[in-house]
Amino acid sequence: MVANLSPSQIQTLKDLGIACEPISKPQQTTSKPYIALFSISGLALISLGGLILFKSKNDSQTPTYQPQPNVYPSPTQVPKSIQHYLLASQQFFSQALDLQVQNSADPRLIELLNQSILSATQAIKEFPSDYRGYQQRAKIYQSVLASRPDLISNTLIDYQSAFKLNPNSAEIAQNIAQLFAQKGDPQSTLQYLSLVIALEPTKAQNFYDLARIQQQTGQLTAAVSTYNQLLTILTDTSQKQQIQTTISSLQSLINQHPQNVPTSTPTQAPLIENSQPLLQANLTSQTIIAAPEIKTKTEVTNLSESNSLSNQATIPANTKQITLTNSQLKSTSQIYLSLVSGGKNQNLQILSKSDQSFVVGFDAPLTEDVIFNYWIVN
Numbered sequence: 001m002v003a004n005l006s007p008s009q010i011q012t013l014k015d016l017g018i019a020c021e022p023i024s025k026p027q028q029t030t031s032k033p034y035i036a037l038f039s040i041s042g043l044a045l046i047s048l049g050g051l052i053l054f055k056s057k058n059d060s061q062t063p064t065y066q067p068q069p070n071v072y073p074s075p076t077q078v079p080k081s082i083q084h085y086l087l088a089s090q091q092f093f094s095q096a097l098d099l100q101v102q103n104s105a106d107p108r109l110i111e112l113l114n115q116s117i118l119s120a121t122q123a124i125k126e127f128p129s130d131y132r133g134y135q136q137r138a139k140i141y142q143s144v145l146a147s148r149p150d151l152i153s154n155t156l157i158d159y160q161s162a163f164k165l166n167p168n169s170a171e172i173a174q175n176i177a178q179l180f181a182q183k184g185d186p187q188s189t190l191q192y193l194s195l196v197i198a199l200e201p202t203k204a205q206n207f208y209d210l211a212r213i214q215q216q217t218g219q220l221t222a223a224v225s226t227y228n229q230l231l232t233i234l235t236d237t238s239q240k241q242q243i244q245t246t247i248s249s250l251q252s253l254i255n256q257h258p259q260n261v262p263t264s265t266p267t268q269a270p271l272i273e274n275s276q277p278l279l280q281a282n283l284t285s286q287t288i289i290a291a292p293e294i295k296t297k298t299e300v301t302n303l304s305e306s307n308s309l310s311n312q313a314t315i316p317a318n319t320k321q322i323t324l325t326n327s328q329l330k331s332t333s334q335i336y337l338s339l340v341s342g343g344k345n346q347n348l349q350i351l352s353k354s355d356q357s358f359v360v361g362f363d364a365p366l367t368e369d370v371i372f373n374y375w376i377v378n
Contacts, residue, residue, distance in 0.1 A: 082127040089119035089136050093143075093289075100289060110287060116140055131165035134158045135172060142175070145182070147288040152183055170199035177209075186217050204233055218309030220250050220375065245340060246373075252338040253310070253375045309377075312340065313360070315370040321351055321361025326376060329356050334377045342370035 096112035103109075117140055123133035138158035141151045156179050163172045177192035193210040200206055211226035227247050234240045308326070315322050329335075335350050335358055343366060351359040360374070 082123050082130050082132060085119050085123035085126065086132055086136055089116045089123065089140070092116035092119060093140055096289060104288070109289075113140070113144070113287065113289065129165065131162040131169075131172075134162035134165070138162060138175070142179070143289045144287050146290060152179060155179055156183075168199060170196050173199060174206075181213075186213055189213060190217070202233060204230060207233070215250065215310050216308040218375065218377075220254050220310060223310075224250050224254070249338045249340050249373045250310075253336050253373060256336045256338075310373065310375045312371060312373050315343075315361060315366075315372070317367055317369050318365050319361075320363075320365045321359050323357055323359050324374075325357045327356055328376050328378065329353070329358060330378060331355055332378070336375045336377065338373045338375075340371040340373055342366065342368045343372070346370075348372060 092112050093116040096109055096116065099106055099109050099112065117137060120133055120137035120140060123130070123136065127133055135158070138155050141155040141158065145152055145155065156176065159172055159176050159179065163169065163176060166172060173192050173195045177189050177196060180188040180192060190210065190213055193206065193213070197206045197210060207226055207230035211223045211230060214220075214223035214226060224247055227243050227250075231240060231243055231247075234243065309328055313322065313324055331354065333353075335353065337348055337350070337360065339348055343362070346362055346366065348360065348362060348370065351361050353359070360372070362370075
């Protein structure tokens, strides 16, 4: 029972789940429409039906409740725009980050994360043609991948759904490329990096990432082409010299056996196999969240010296040879070498070869480090 409320104020409280009806008969003189708790700077804090409100001493009307931005909307509220849900999602996520710093074992952490995901999911449900809902939920999933790698598919599907709705976003394409790299899928990584370059053609790091992975997957001609494009936008002299040295080394490898050099990587991105919105992830107490990071480079997790078709290695000074292991190497494989620095006028050669390993070196140790590129052809 509440007195001195207008019809609109009564309806607002009902929307919040607080039962109240106008009083049909006069109150006793000892009754009050509210219970004053304390007063600060001309504002009286009152308790009304379990809801805490502020009331000005100069205002005889009970104030209408104004929800705070970090309050998740009740089912009876209708948002005016997608920003309502995106803001709620981001604020729940920020609260989760802050709480994790204070106490990572606090059970409210998972609740906040799930509320953040639910808010983003509601944005997708209410505004399925707006990419921002998918992007927001993907960012949340991405933030917990270090402890929950099983969510990488959820993350990829949401980012791909966002990219389908906003194909001009280099940021989304870059995130997809990094996720495919994290998943260990070099071809899909290359395809999305090509899209990133098309959308953001003046960023040098994009070209370097693409060329490096092309080189590691044995696509040397494509790597040379990408490195040449990178040269046109570099301004630092030392960086340009390093890239020119790499180009010369790769071109030397290509010239040794041109018929075995793969063609360029196709630029068409992989199709989205499942674009249906995913429901809330089953987050657990083992989940650790990380603030979103801006990654400066993209590297495929399972591409290294141990399985790349093309890479760089160093024979240290005063060392005659080194042994390299590589899962791509077979007894029938051919290996091509090209000096990058050191070893001038010396005979760098394959000293021995077997399944998954080979030995590179000289007839005698040299007094300087020798850096070389190699290429495996199967």
